[in-house]
Every structure is written in C-alpha cells, then in structure tokens.
Amino acid sequence: MTQINPNNAAGALRELISFRIGAQEFCVDIMAVREIRGWTAATALPQSPSFVRGVINLRGAVLPIVDLAARLGFEGSETTERSVIIVAQIGEQVVGLLVDAVSDILTVTDDVIQPTPDVASDTAKTFVRGLLAIDGRMISLIGLERVLPDLDLEAA
Amino acid sequence: MDPLAAIRDTFFQECEEQLAELESGLLAMEAGDTDSETINAVFRAVHSIKGGAGAFSLDALVRFAHVFETALDEMRSGRLAPSQDALKVMLRASDVLADHVRAARDDGAVDEAHTAALAEELKALGPDGGADADEGSEDDWGDFEFKPMSVDAPDEPAPMVGGGWRVAFKPRADLYAKANETALLLRELGRLGAIEVECDASALPSLADIDPEAAYLAWTVTLTSDADETSVREVFEFVDGDCELEITGLQTDVGGGAGPDAGDAPEQVPGGDLDISALLARAQAAADSRPSSPAEAIPEPVPAEPVAAAPAIASAPVATATAAEPASPDGQGQPRKSEAGATIRVDLERVDRLIDLVGELVINQAMLSQRVMEAGFARASGVAMGLDELEQLTREIQDSVMAIRAQPVKSVFQRMPRLVREVGAMTGKPVRLVTEGEGTEVDKTVIERLADPLTHMIRNAIDHGLESPEKRAAAGKAAEGVVRLSAAHRSGRIVIEVADDGGGINRERVKSIAVERGLIAADAPLSDEEIDNLIFMPGFSTASEVSDISGRGVGMDVVKRSIQALGGRIAISSRPGKGSTFTMSLPLTLAVLDGMVVSVAGQTLVAPITAIVESLQPKASDVHSLGGHSRVIMIRDTYIPLIDVGMALNYRATPMDATQGVALLIEGEGGARAALLVDAIQGQRQVVIKSLEANYRQVPGVAAATILGDGRVALILDIDTIVAVSRGADSVRAEKRLAAAG
Numbered sequence: 050m051t052q053i054n055p056n057n058a059a060g061a062l063r064e065l066i067s068f069r070i071g072a073q074e075f076c077v078d079i080m081a082v083r084e085i086r087g088w089t090a091a092t093a094l095p096q097s098p099s100f101v102r103g104v105i106n107l108r109g110a111v112l113p114i115v116d117l118a119a120r121l122g123f124e125g126s127e128t129t130e131r132s133v134i135i136v137a138q139i140g141e142q143v144v145g146l147l148v149d150a151v152s153d154i155l156t157v158t159d160d161v162i163q164p165t166p167d168v169a170s171d172t173a174k175t176f177v178r179g180l181l182a183i184d185g186r187m188i189s190l191i192g193l194e195r196v197l198p199d200l201d202l203e204a205a
Numbered sequence: 206m207d208p209l210a211a212i213r214d215t216f217f218q219e220c221e222e223q224l225a226e227l228e229s230g231l232l233a234m235e236a237g238d239t240d241s242e243t244i245n246a247v248f249r250a251v252h253s254i255k256g257g258a259g260a261f262s263l264d265a266l267v268r269f270a271h272v273f274e275t276a277l278d279e280m281r282s283g284r285l286a287p288s289q290d291a292l293k294v295m296l297r298a299s300d301v302l303a304d305h306v307r308a309a310r311d312d313g314a315v316d317e318a319h320t321a322a323l324a325e326e327l328k329a330l331g332p333d334g335g336a337d338a339d340e341g342s343e344d345d346w347g348d349f350e351f352k353p354m355s356v357d358a359p360d361e362p363a364p365m366v367g368g369g370w371r372v373a374f375k376p377r378a379d380l381y382a383k384a385n386e387t388a389l390l391l392r393e394l395g396r397l398g399a400i401e402v403e404c405d406a407s408a409l410p411s412l413a414d415i416d417p418e419a420a421y422l423a424w425t426v427t428l429t430s431d432a433d434e435t436s437v438r439e440v441f442e443f444v445d446g447d448c449e450l451e452i453t454g455l456q457t458d459v460g461g462g463a464g465p466d467a468g469d470a471p472e473q474v475p476g477g478d479l480d481i482s483a484l485l486a487r488a489q490a491a492a493d494s495r496p497s498s499p500a501e502a503i504p505e506p507v508p509a510e511p512v513a514a515a516p517a518i519a520s521a522p523v524a525t526a527t528a529a530e531p532a533s534p535d536g537q538g539q540p541r542k543s544e545a546g547a548t549i550r551v552d553l554e555r556v557d558r559l560i561d562l563v564g565e566l567v568i569n570q571a572m573l574s575q576r577v578m579e580a581g582f583a584r585a586s587g588v589a590m591g592l593d594e595l596e597q598l599t600r601e602i603q604d605s606v607m608a609i610r611a612q613p614v615k616s617v618f619q620r621m622p623r624l625v626r627e628v629g630a631m632t633g634k635p636v637r638l639v640t641e642g643e644g645t646e647v648d649k650t651v652i653e654r655l656a657d658p659l660t661h662m663i664r665n666a667i668d669h670g671l672e673s674p675e676k677r678a679a680a681g682k683a684a685e686g687v688v689r690l691s692a693a694h695r696s697g698r699i700v701i702e703v704a705d706d707g708g709g710i711n712r713e714r715v716k717s718i719a720v721e722r723g724l725i726a727a728d729a730p731l732s733d734e735e736i737d738n739l740i741f742m743p744g745f746s747t748a749s750e751v752s753d754i755s756g757r758g759v760g761m762d763v764v765k766r767s768i769q770a771l772g773g774r775i776a777i778s779s780r781p782g783k784g785s786t787f788t789m790s791l792p793l794t795l796a797v798l799d800g801m802v803v804s805v806a807g808q809t810l811v812a813p814i815t816a817i818v819e820s821l822q823p824k825a826s827d828v829h830s831l832g833g834h835s836r837v838i839m840i841r842d843t844y845i846p847l848i849d850v851g852m853a854l855n856y857r858a859t860p861m862d863a864t865q866g867v868a869l870l871i872e873g874e875g876g877a878r879a880a881l882l883v884d885a886i887q888g889q890r891q892v893v894i895k896s897l898e899a900n901y902r903q904v905p906g907v908a909a910a911t912i913l914g915d916g917r918v919a920l921i922l923d924i925d926t927i928v929a930v931s932r933g934a935d936s937v938r939a940e941k942r943l944a945a946a947g
Contacts, residue, residue, distance in 0.1 A: 092918040093808060095854035096905050104901070104910060104918045109565035111910045111918055113901040142900045197901065 065155045065181075067188050068135065068148040070118045074188040075148075076155060076181070081137045081193055085151055088132040098198050102147060107136065114145040115196050122172040139193045146196070155183060162190060216257045217310045218550075223250040224303050225619050231296050232622060239287045247295075248277045254306065256396075266305045269320055273298050276327040285330055294326045300623050369398070369430055369455035370437050375405075375423035380447035382418070391426065393440045398430025427455070553649070556609050560796055563599075563606045564893035570599045571914035607794050611646040614692045614701070617656045618643050621663055621690060628667045634674060634686055636667055641691035647699045648794040654771055655701070655791075658764045662703045662787055663688060665761070670705035670785055680782065682706070698773075699793055704786040710779040712736045719745060737777045741765045769925075772798060772815050798894050800911070800921065801869070802887040806856035811892055811911055811921045812881070818870045820886060823847070828863040836860070838868060838880050845870070848931045849882045850922070854906050871924050879928045894921065905930065 067076040091103030091114045100119035104111050114134060118124065134145040162179040178192040230247035255270035276295070279285035301315075301323050308315040372394065376387055394400055405423040415421075428437065434452060441450055574592050582588050618640050629636035671677075671686035678684060689704040712733060719725045719739045731739075739745060743762040768775045773791035792798070792815070800811035801820075827839045828847060838847040847868065851857040861882065868880040892911035895918075897904060908923035 090917070092910075092920065093856070094901075094904055094920070095856065095907065101901075104897070106568075106912045106916055106918050109561060109568065109895070109912065111895045111897055111900060111912075144900060 062156055062158055065157065065190065066135070066151060067153045067155055068133070068151045070121070070149050071123060073123075074152065074186055075117075075121075075191050076188050077135070077137065077191050077193060079154065081139070083136045083138055083143060086134050086136065086145075088128050088130070088134060088147070101198065105134075105145065107143070107145070110143065112136065112143060112145045113197070114147055117146045117148050117191075117196075120196060121176060121191075122170070137193055139196060142197065144193075144197060146193075155181070155188070157181065213261060216261065217306065219257065220254050220306045220310075223254050224299065224306060225616070226250045227299050227302070228296070228619060228622060229615075231292055231299055234287050235289065235292045235296070241281070244277070244281045244287070248274065248281050251277055251302065254302065258306075258309065261309075263305075263309045265315065265320075266302075266309050269298075269305055269324060270302060272324045272327050273302060276330050279330065291330050294323070294330060296622075296626065298323050298327055300626070303623075370426075370428045370432075370434070371451075371453045371455055372426040372428060372437065373423070373449070373451040373453075374426065374441070375449040376420045376444070377447050377449070378418055378420045380444050381420060383444075383447060385444050385447070387422075387424065390440055390444065391424065394426055394428055394437070397432040397436060397440070398428050400429070401427040403427075423449075429455075551609075556606075560606050560610065563603050564796065564895075567599055567603055567893065568912045568914070568916070570595055572916050575914050607648070607796065608646075610649050610794065610796070612649050612652055613644045613646050614652060614655070614699070615643040617652050617659060618690060618692070620656060621659065624660060624663055625667065625688060628664055632668055632671075634667060634671050635684055636671065636686045636688055638663075639687060639689045641689070642693045645692040645694055645699060646793075647692075647791065648796065650795045651699075651771055651791055651793070654767065658767045658789075659690070659701070659703070661761075661764050663690065666703055666705040666707070666785070666787075670707035672708045676708070680708075694793075695790070698790050701789045701791065702786055703789075704784060706784040709781040709783055709785055710737050710740070710777075712781075715739050737779050740777070741775070769816075771795065772813060774815060796894060797891050798911075798921065800890055800892045802890050802892075802913070802919070803850075803867075803869075803883040804885045804887060805854070805883050806851040806861075808856055809887065809913065809917070809919045810850070810883070811890075811919050812869060812871075812883075812924065813908070813921065814889065816871045816924045818872050818878070820867055820869045823863040823866070823868045823880075823882070825864050834860050836863065838863070840870060840880070843878075845878050845880050846928075846931070847880045847882055848927060850927065851882075851884070853927045853931050871928075877928070879931075881922075881924070881927070892919075892921070 064079040065076040066079050066082050067074055069075075086107075089105055091105045093103045094101055094113070097103075100116045102114040102116050104113050106112070128147065129149075131150060133148055133151050135148060135151065136143060136145050162181055165173060165177045165179055168174075175195050176191050177189045179190040181188045181190060227247055227250040230243050230250065233243050234247070251270055251274045255267055255274055258266040258270060273295075276285065276298075280287055280291070285291060301320055304315050305320070307313065374387075374390070376385075380387075391400070391402055403425045405425065406421070408423065409415075409421045430437075434454070437452055441448070444450075570592075574596065577588055577592055621640070622638050625636050625638040666688050667686070671688070672680065672682075674684045677686065687706045689702070689706075691704075692699060692701045694700075716725075716731065716736050716739070719736075719742070720727045722744055724739065724742050724745060725731070740761045741764075743760075745760055745762065765775050768789050768791070771791055772795070773789055775787060775789045777785060777787050779785040798811075799814040801814050801817055803810050803812060821840070823838055829837050829839070829844070831837055834849070834852060836847040836849075837844040839845075847863065849860045852860055861884070863882055866882050866884050867886050868882050870878065870880050872878055890913075892913070895910045895912060897907060897910050897920075904920075906923055906927045907920045909921045910918050911921055913919050
C-alpha cells in the first residue's frame with residue numbers, strides 16, 4: 050500500500066476508483082464515492098431522460114440511478130447480476146451510477162493525469178477531465194458534476 | 206455562524222415567544238382575567254425583551270419597551286386599572302413592540318411617528334399622565350438598574366419595599382478555577398434589584414500564608430427585589446456546587462399588602478421553616494400583648510393595627526397561609542414554571558432525522574414481516590409473535606416521534622388577533638375574534654403552511670363576510686361582529702373552522718358574477734351548495750371593487766389550493782343573515798400520507814386518498830372517445846374526462862381498455878373532476894413520504910416517492926398536474942365550465 054504524503058513535491062497523491070463500462074475503463078475521484086453496492090431493480094421515473102434508470106431505496110433515501118454508459122453516449126448497459134452501482138456524492142445530492150464492474154483503486158499523482166486531447170465529442174468535453182495510462186490501458190477520469198440531467202437544457 | 210449571531214438568533218426566538226405570551230396575556234386580561242399572575246406574566250414578557258435588547262444595544266427597542274414596561278408596572282402595582290381602554294392601548298403597544306423586534310432582527314425600519322404616538326398614549330395611562338414618578342426611572346433606562354418594583358396596593362400607607370433576599374455566598378477555589386468571577390455574579394444580582402453587598406474577609410489569612418489559588422472571601426448580599434427565588438438562583442446556575450450558597454427570603458420588612466409576591470418566599474426557601482417560625486414567634490409576641498390567643502390571631506384578617514405592630518402581625522398570616530396552601534396565586538404560577546423547565550429547544554433537523562429513521566424502521570419492519578411470512582413461519586410461532594410485538598412497538602415509536610413535531614395551533618392562531626384588529630380598523634367594522642381549541646396539536650409544517658390561508662380567510666370573513674355596523678344594526682345584530690376561529694381533532698385529522706356572524710353568502714350575486722365571468726352557463730341549475738362553492742373557482746372574486754384588504758387578485762381558489770396541497774379539504778356552509786363557516790380538514794402530519802396503492806402498466810403507484818372521491822369499474826357503454834386519445838366517462842349523467850395514467854406518465858404508448866381497469870373519480874384543483882384510469886387497486890396504505898428532489902429533481906406528475914413493504918420505491922401521483930397536463934391549456938376552461946355546470 051502506498052503511503053500518501055500530501056507534501057510530495059510531485060503534487061498531492063490522489064486515489065481514484067476505476068470501473069469498466071463495456072470494453073472501456075473509467076475512473077472517478079474516490080472522495081466522491083460513498084459506497085458500492087449490487088444492482089437492484091429500479092422504479093422507472095416518468096418524463097425522464099433515457100439514461101435515468103429510475104430510483105431505488107438506499108436505506109430509506111430515494112436514490113436516482115444514472116446508467117453511466119448511456120450518459121456517456123454508449124449503448125445502454127445490459128444489467129446483469131454482476132452490474133454494480135457506485136453511490137456518489139455530487140454536490141448536495143447522492144446519485145447511483147450504474148457500471149459494469151469496479152476494477153481497481155489507483156493511487157496517482159496529479160502529473161500522471163494527462164489533459165484531454167482535443168476531440169470533437171461533446172460527451173468527452175462534458176465529462177472527461179483527463180486521461181491516465183496505467184499498464185498500457187487507457188483510463189478516462191470522469192467529472193461527475195454534469196451527470197444528472199441539466200434542468201435548463203431539459204426545459205429548452 | 207459566529208457565536209454572537211447564534212446568541213442573537215436565540216434572543217429573537219425568545220422574543221417571539223415573549224411576544225406571544227404578551228399578547229395572549231393581554232387578551233386574557235381583556236377577557237377579564239386580571240389576576241396578578243397574568244399581569245406579572247405580561248410584565249415579565251416585556252421586561253425580558255427589554256433586558257435582552259439592552260444587551261444587544263437595540264436602543265429604539267429598549268426605549269419603547271421601557272415605556273411599555275413602566276405602564277405595565279403601574280397596572281401591576283394596581284395604580285392603573287386594567288380597563289378595556291387601557292388594554293386596547295396595550296394591545297396596540299404589543300403590536301408596535303413586535304414591529305420593533307422584527308425591525309431589529311431584520312435591520313428594518315419602524316414607524317417612528319406611530320411608536321412615539323403610542324409611547325405617549327402609554328405614558329398618558331400612568332397616574333397624572335405619567336408625569337412624576339416615572340420620569341426618574343425613564344431617564345436612567347439605559348442602565349436598566351430599574352427601581353425595585355413594589356407591589357403594594359396604592360392606598361396602603363406604604364410600609365415600603367417588597368420582598369427581598371439575603372444571599373450568603375462563599376465561593377470555593379473551584380469556582381475561580383472554572384473562570385467564574387464573583388464580581389460578575391454580584392452585578393447579575395444587581396440586575397434583579399437594589400443590592401447591598403457585604404464582604405466577609407475574616408477568613409483571609411496573613412499574606413505569608415495565602416494560597417494564591419484558594420478562596421477566602423465570602424459575601425452577604427441583601428437584595429431588595431420582587432424577583433422570585435428561581436431568578437435569584439439562576440444567577441448562580443453556573444457556579445452551582447462550586448460555592449456555598451444560602452438564599453433566605455426577607456420577610457420582616459414587608460407590609461401586609463405585599464401578600465402575593467412576598468408569599469413566594471417561605472415555601473420555596475430551604476431555610477424557610479426557620480424563617481416562618483421566627484415570624485410566628487414575633488407574631489405571637491405581638492399577639493400576646495393583646496388579649497386574644499395566637500391561634501385565633503393568625504388566620505384572622507388583620508385590620509388596621511397600631512402602626513408599630515402592623516408589619517409583624519400582618520406578615521405572619523401571609524406566611525402561614527402560603528405555606529399551608531400552595532394553590533395561592535403563586536401556586537398557580539408554579540406548574541407553568543415547571544412546564545417551562547421541562548421543555549428543551551431542539552434543532553428541527555435532528556427531529557426530522559429521527560422521523561426519517563423511524564420511517565425507515567417502519568419500512569424495515571414491514572419488509573421483515575413479509576419475508577418471515579414468505580419463509581412459511583406459522584402465525585403462532587415465536588418468530589411471528591415476536592414480530593407482532595415489534596410491529597406494535599414500531600407503531601408506538603412512530604406515533605411518539607410524530608408527536609415531537611406536533612405543535613399546538615396556537616402559534617398560528619395567535620397571529621390572528623393583530624390581523625383582526627388591523628383589518629377591523631381598516632374596514633371600520635368592530636370585530637371580536639374568538640378562538641377555540643388553540644391547544645390542538647398538528648405537525649409543525651402544517652402549522653407553518655396554514656398561516657397564509659388562514660390570514661386570507663379571516664381577512665375575507667371581516668371584509669366580505671361581516672356587514673357594516675349600520676347594516677348590522679338594521680338587522681338587529683350587535684354592532685361588533687364576531688369571527689370565530691376554532692380547531693379540533695376529528696377522526697385522525699385536524700378540523701379548523703373560520704366562522705363569521707355576518708350576512709352569509711349573497712347567492713344571487715355570486716351566481717350573477719359567475720355567469721358574467723363565464724364560469725357557469727346562465728341557465729345552469731345550481732343548488733345552494735353548488736353556488737356557495739363557486740367562490741372557490743379560479744378567477745372568482747366577489748368584491749365589487751378591489752379593496753386593499755382582500756381583493757389582491759387572489760381569491761378563495763388560492764386558499765383551496767394551498768389547503769389541498771397540504772392534503773386537506775375545504776368546505777363552506779352559509780346561512781343568509783346568519784353568517785358563513787369555512788371548514789378545513791387537514792392531515793395531522795405531512796410525513797405520512799394515506800394512499801391508495803394502484804398498479805399501472807406494471808408499476809406500483811400511490812394516489813393520495815384525500816383527492817379520491819370514489820372508485821368504479823367503467824362499463825363499455827359509459828366510456829366515449831372524443832377523438833385522438835381523449836376519452837370521457839359518464840358518471841351519474843355527467844361526462845367526466847377519463848385520464849389514462851399509464852399514458853399520462855408515458856408508461857405505455859397506447860391507451861388501455863377502460864373496461865379492464867378501475868377508474869378513480871378525483872376532485873382536483875378548482876373543484877374540477879376527472880377520472881383516473883389505472884390497471885388495478887392493490888389496497889390502502891399509510892405511506893411515508895420521501896422527497897424526490899433531495900437527490901434528483903421534481904418530476905412532472907409525481908408529487909413524491911415512498912418505500913413500500915417490499916423495499917421498493919413507489920411514486921406518489923401528483924393528481925393536479927396529471928389532470929392539467931392531460932387537458933392541455935386550451936381545454937382547461939371549457940372543461941371546468943362543464944364540470945361546474947354539471
């Protein structure tokens with residue numbers, strides 16, 4: 050286990066949780082993750098974007114489930130018994146992110162994270178905060194601020 | 206929040222309580238309850254506000270409170286009779302005081318001229334127009350070391366100076382070690398009245414022997430004040446246990462007229478017995494000089510005695526009487542005090558968290574029961590019986606927790622007297638407000654959201670309901686109109702009524718206005734009740750000219766909507782010449798809801814029962830298509846729009862066969878009716894309301910969510926939105942017309 054030294058000259062160490070959607074790997078800051086739980090069937094919400102799977106009961110709180118694959122512009126996930134919900138804190142709200150599997154906890158310094166190359170995709174601009182190359186795999190660092198549907202955009 | 210702001214907040218919270226106390230006290234006095242306890246409570250309220258305001262340097266507030274307090278003191282001491290006129294001035298003064306408090310809180314401004322005028326009125330109440338005695342204390346209001354308040358009757362030959370206390374106080378070293386300070390305590394005592402302080406330095410060793418951390422000094426304070434022992438003890442609250450403290454009542458100097466206040470002392474003071482026996486001894490000595498025996502002398506009311514003997518003799522009966530029967534005027538005050546001591550201030554968030562947790566417990570318990578049943582345990586098995594007990598306990602916990610949030614409706618009722626005074630003055634109609642059932646408890650949120658509709662209805666009752674004094678006279682009624690506001694619990698709900706004794710609803714006019722505004726057809730055959738209910742329709746306002754008071758473009762439809770938003774219903778009954786009564790029935794809490802659990806396109810949904818009038822199985826012959834997906838259903842000769850809930854919520858793309866489902870006849874906003882078509886009814890259940898917005902956002906057609914016994918989330922339907930959305934903006938009016946005409 051790597052020791053975290055906040056005074057490290059190369060930049061503070063960050064811990065990231067990496068997960069898989071289809072063949073691709075993504076990660077989010079571990080500080081945003083409250084817990085990880087198995088998939089339970091969600092109650093569908095009317096008048097909601099297709100990437101909102103519905104709501105589930107998280108110990109008495111009503112938790113919206115965002116299908117991260119659909120949100121990122123891929124084919125929506127097929128939920129299996131091995132699907133996982135990452136419960137994340139986004140601002141004041143708590144949201145469940147449906148992903149295929151959680152793979153790893155990465156400890157990296159900021160300088161390992163490469164800036165997102167200029168690509169045309171809006172989704173990349175909206176969600177991808179940077180790229181990491183770990184053991185030859187590309188892992189995209191996701192920012193969660195915009196994961197929930199934007200009220201203003203919906204209204205337009 | 207910085208500590209000072211927090212203290213300030215607390216001060217203003219307490220001010221609100223004091224203001225409420227003040228107003229209810231004054232109203233009680235107006236109603237004839239002028240006993241000393243009530244007057245004292247009123248006085249204390251103003252006094253506490255003044256004291257606190259001084260600490261925050263709220264000068265304007267202190268100044269007005271002081272004038273008010275002075276006038277109240279006159280009344281308290283009996284120099285000013287609690288006449289209706291005087292009390293009316295005081296009630297208005299309490300309004301101004303409330304304005305001052307709010308202005309100080311929100312950094313707002315107050316009406317200086319109005320304040321000055323009332324201050325003058327208050328001063329004028331005092332003897333000789335408030336000229337002499339008050340002036341002195343008025344000048345030194347700044348250092349609120351106000352004069353000792355004597356409670357002697359005005360025509361007494363003034364034996365001078367009410368009760369007082371001897372406080373013997375010897376700090377231990379611990380007191381100083383905890384950073385307490387004698388000087389501060391003494392200063393605090395000084396606030397209660399005039400003090401004489403003696404320091405006993407006899408224990409002080411020679412300089413060489415002094416332990417710098419030890420305590421050697423003791424003080425004896427003679428406090429001349431009518432403060433009760435509790436207030437004196439409160440000064441030492443934080444040093445309790447770190448000092449030797451002895452508080453003894455001073456009775457010997459008290460004149461006979463000082464009864465009620467001085468009577469505090471003997472029954473509360475630990476050393477009181479001693480004191481009383483001393484007094485008795487003296488009384489006996491005095492009595493012995495007369496031929497009668499002491500036993501007779503004591504209970505006898507003592508008539509005019511030689512001046513020298515009077516104080517001693519007179520005080521003895523007072524002391525014994527109070528000790529013997531605690532139900533004296535002071536005895537009445539005591540339960541109130543102990544009540545105050547038994548309450549705590551709790552952050553609302555903590556209570557809500559607790560309620561949430563209990564809600565989860567209820568759900569969990571239901572899930573557990575369901576699983577146990579599924580596992581095939583026999584009903585009589587130990588497990589099942591244990592679960593039954595658990596269920597009962599859970600229910601009890603839920604009820605008790607809900608009771609924490611419950612508050613008496615008093616807090617909203619007591620805002621109304623002022624409103625009535627103001628609206629009465631504005632309309633030139635003398636009005637008396639009668640309130641009943643102020644102690645009826647209901648959830649705090651319900652109370653908060655009741656204020657607006659109630660305000661509106663009371664305004665309406667005075668402005669539209671009551672006739673002008675001339676008309677009342679012509680009708681042989683008392684000039685003063687009566688508005689009655691009452692609350693009561695009825696079958697698990699709270700029922701609130703606003704009634705006036707005015708002219709009742711003018712049905713002819715209501716009908717002609719409704720026709721004029723196109724709300725109903727001119728020839729619509731309406732019953733009296735239906736006409737009365739027209740006033741709840743949007744766009745209806747009976748005031749022929751828009752008045753300042755109630756005609757602000759919003760009408761009873763807004764009231765009805767806010768009551769419905771609380772899960773309540775409102776009804777009106779009116780008798781010509783006798784007046785109108787609005788009756789509201791509301792749920793006791795917003796945390797749970799009585800719901801009809803239904804299935805729609807494979808989903809489980811909950812419809813609020815309050816909105817459902819009836820449910821029925823549609824017959825093919827009653828359902829007609831109006832083109833597109835619009836359908837109507839005929840219920841008792843009236844066509845009512847039939848809304849397919851599955852379609853409205855996009856759960857399915859094609860309408861379901863109406864005969865395969867169940868129609869819920871509902872009454873929504875503005876009294877409009879519609880029928881909701883669902884697949885099946887699963888049953889009725891009380892559900893715990895969970896917010897969707899907390900973690901997501903509002904969803905059109907969904908009011909909130911809940912968690913069912915199987916642990917899954919079910920959505921609670923927002924019936925008004927579903928109805929409105931299914932209609933589309935254009936058709937709304939036409940259908941309302943149709944519904945109302947039906």
